[in-house]
Amino acid sequence: QAGAAAAQPLAGRRVVVSAGGTREPLDPVRFLGNRSSGKQGYALATVAARRGADVTLVAANTALTAPEGVTVVRVQTALELQLAVEKAAADADVVVMAAAVADFRPKAYAASKIKKTHDVTAPDEAPTIELVRNPDILAELVAARGDEASPVIVGFAAETGDETGSVLDHGRTKLARKGCDLLVVNEVGETKTFGQDENTVHILRQGSSHVVDAGPASKEDVAAAVWDAVQQIL
Ligand code: CTP
Ligand code: CA
DSSP states (O other): OHHHHHHOTTTTOEEEEEEEBOOEEEETTEEEOOOOOSHHHHHHHHHHHHTTOEEEEEEESOOSOOOTTOEEEEEOSHHHHHHHHHHHHTTOSEEEEOSBOOSEEESSOOSSOOOTTOOTTSTTOOOOOOEEEOOOHHHHHHHHHTTOOOSEEEEEEEEOOBTTBOHHHHHHHHHHHHOOSEEEEEEOOSSSSTTOSEEEEEEEETTOOOEEEEEEEEHHHHHHHHHHHHHHHO
């Protein structure tokens, strides 16, 4: 049975993975969205199931086939994703927030389609869309855990370097701010990561200066590196 244990290191573990990108509706035909395909989240769910975990995948607007043996909960908005993740996280050993969650949503939802001449008194004007903040689901999961060690909480951070710091600098700052156990940092750009089959990430661990680099590799190989890091904490 030693071989089985080695092949199924997540046997008996309940894990929750969020994937995809939330869509925040403006009116019945329009939304604010992002470029996340959900591929990395699906790869995480696939590898966890293969390692024996009981997996719930909270999928936001993905066009992918559900991995075998995984329970899929479909959501659209950040608020729906929060509800679904919190429900599944209640008895989970691990929560991985791979979803790209909209930081803001339109303050108002128009029940009927917004017309080009939305304001008859100023027919050439364009409307201004007011936004409000969405909850930070990851930070709230960390806060709800309090002093407990469980669940292990993993965040993802899509970063671009800028004049204030490198991709890794931004990752370290975010790991400290979020308080999760691991932060998987990936470099994004219009042609990098989004929708691609390969990924390059840096896995940062809370309280450690050690960095695990994974890739460029398939999203399943990157997922395997993330679960290896999680297993070290479990
Ligand atoms: N996240 C979340 N809820 C949000 C926004 C993000 O749970 N409202 C999660 C993401 O799923 C991801 C992590 O937080 O695991 C980091 O997301 P990111 O957008 O990089 O972080 P933010 O705190 O939103 O910071 P930024 O200003 O860089 O967007
Ligand atoms: Ca964000």
